[in-house]
Amino acid sequence: MPQRNADPHAAYGITFRYRMTGQPDAWRPALEVYETEGALVVRAELAGIDEKHLRVALDNDTLTIYGKRAPESRGDADAPERRSYHEMGIPYGPFRARVILPFPVDRDAVEANYEHGLLTIHLPRAPRMQIHAHHAASSVAVGAPENETVDDGQGKDNE
Numbered sequence: 001m002p003q004r005n006a007d008p009h010a011a012y013g014i015t016f017r018y019r020m021t022g023q024p025d026a027w028r029p030a031l032e033v034y035e036t037e038g039a040l041v042v043r044a045e046l047a048g049i050d051e052k053h054l055r056v057a058l059d060n061d062t063l064t065i066y067g068k069r070a071p072e073s074r075g076d077a078d079a080p081e082r083r084s085y086h087e088m089g090i091p092y093g094p095f096r097a098r099v100i101l102p103f104p105v106d107r108d109a110v111e112a113n114y115e116h117g118l119l120t121i122h123l124p125r126a127p128r129m130q131i132h133a134h135h136a137a138s139s140v141a142v143g144a145p146e147n148e149t150v151d152d153g154q155g156k157d158n159e
Contacts, residue, residue, distance in 0.1 A: 027091040047117030066096040
């Protein structure tokens, strides 16, 4: 007869094989990140996670998805600490995934949808900004004292 593990939490060690470097307390969910003509789309596989344990943050050029997946329990006899696992491939506990945004996004138009265990985030491209140069009536010499101008056509690059 196989011997049961004396430490009921030892099985959780298998769970955290997906831990991220520098994040010893978090696993990283599977992601799809792709670009369309008008947006960046991020999809995260987060089956079994209650929405109240799910957070999304957008800071500067980084999207962070984080939260916690708790083991499901159907009563005292089925509590995670009383189980003797034969196989455990579903990670539990805190998770975190970061995505560096490859272009500026329109923060006011970001949409997220969590359905059937998939979180889908649409990050629309920010409209391009056009910068218009204004031409001064006279040129100012770089490094010259304040209010000193350069005569047109007299600089050494124009000789």
